[in-house]
Amino acid sequence: MRKIIVLFFLVMFVIGTDTFLISPLIPTLQSMFSIPTEKAGWMIGAYTLGSAVFALIAGPLSDGWDRKKVLLSGLTCFAISTCLCGFAVDFWTMCLFRFLAGVSAAFTAPQVWAAIPTLFPPAKISKVLGVAYAGLAVSQALGVPIGSLLAVGNWSLPFWSIGIFSLILVVAAYFVVPSMKPHQQQGAKMSMFTRYVPLLTSGKARGTFLAYFCVHLGSSAAFAFLGKWMTDRFDLSIKEVGYVIIFLGLGNLIGSLCSPYIIKALNQFQTMAAGMLIVIAAYLVLPHVSSVYIVKGVYFFIFAILGILFPLMVGLLNSLNPTIRGTISSLATSTMNAATTLGAWMAGMLYVVFNGYTAVGIFTGICLACSLFVFIASGVLSTAAAKSEPKNEPAA
Structure with missing residues (x-):
């Protein structure tokens, strides 16, 4: 089982690295492809658009298939399309290959989240989920900066490296991950739409997903043009921007490791409210530093x-x-990537129209404030807290 945990960590690591790999490369690719700043964000948006659209299809469909086969197929296509990004000759071919990589990721990542409750006993599910999520955090701490450093020699090297490493993971998954065929009652007889009905008809679910969309919309907008802003404001090279992003990833990793202890010390409502308000203030101040x-x-x-x-x-x-x-999990992936797509586009427009990062910071602050309001209004925080209290008492 440890091999599976490590494999899932690495799969999420490569997907997380690939998602924002272009962010520190935007100045170089923008110059090489001769594209304006307002269009540059689509090299990120093409990936997230493909993932957002096809995650809605991939999740429900794969519920009726063998998850191992879906994982292997998705990861193989992800490796190939990412390698192809390194051969892009212009803006449009880069967007095409990034779109295909996003589609492949849409069939890969949800299988990890859905496979964990299938392969592991209930007592270990939360821990394994945390390890898989840590793969995303580590990708920001190490993956994206390493990609930035590789790009110093050749901008294509990060894409080729991720693609080759992903192919190695395909081989490992073939031998390590067991077959996960669907239960008979969960087969393909249930339509895709039927699987979404409980979420679409629940006001609480709609509110929670809307809040999740808003927080990713704001944070993605701020991150998408971080490399561009750092280059314009402080005259940093790609290598130096990579070092800055290391601090982002390390912060995210430390925060994710401390998350259960912080939530236990406070509660879900206080953690969400205090955290959001602090981040909003920080984003408003950041452009003026x-x-x-x-x-x-x-x-x-x-x-x-x-x-x-x-x-x-x-x-x-x-x-x-x-x-x-x-x-x-699939709808959450789609929501996140749809927000990232729109956020990257909005950031590019705001950066150009208002000549800098200040408008991006304000936009991010507004999005996070809306997210906090919707989380509270949906009632999911109070409900989740009420459910967790009785479960904790017998274990004490």
Whole structure:
């Protein structure tokens, strides 16, 4: 079982690395492909658009298939399409290959989240989910910066490296992951739409997903043009931007590791409210900071808090309906990537129209404020807290 845990960690690591790999490369690719700033965000958006659209299809469909076969197929296509990004000759071919990589990721990542409750006993599910999520956090701490450093020699190297490593993971998954055929009653007889009905008809579920969309919309907009802003404001190279992003990833990793302890010390409502308000204030202040060292510190702080909040949000989503967690995971992936697509586009427009990062910071603050309001209004925080209290008492 340890081999499976490590494999799932690495799968989420490569997907997380690939998602935002282009962010520090935007200045280089923008110059090489001769594209304006407002269009550059689509090299990120193409990936997330493909993932957002096809995750809605991939999740419910794969509930009726062998998850191992879906995982192997998705990861193989992900490896090939990511390698092809390194051969892009212009803006449009890059967007095409990024779109295909996003589609492949849509069939891969949800299988990890859905496979964990199938392969592991209830007592270990939360721990394994935490390890898989840590793969995403580590991808920001190490994956994206390593990609930035590789790009110093050749901008294609990060894509080729991720693609080759993903192919190695395909081989490992073939031997390590057992077959996960669907139960007879969960087969393909149930339509795709039917699987979404419990979520679409629940006001609490709609509110929770809307709040989840808003938080990713704001945070993705801020992150998408971080490399561009750092280059314009502080004249940093790709290598130096990579070092800055290390601080973001480390903060996110530390926050995710501390998340269960923070939530236990406070409660879900207090953790969400305090964390969101602090991050909003930080994003409003960040564009006016004049020292790159202070920027590193502020972003470390921001991502440490987001590292605490995102596992809490995932837990709130999973609590909506435990019987359709696979569909919830797919819808969450789609929601996140749809928000990332729109956020990257909005960031590019705001950056150009208002000539800088200040408008992006304000936009992010507004999105996070809306997210907090909807989380509270939906009632999911109070309900989840009420459910968790009785469960904790017998274990004490």
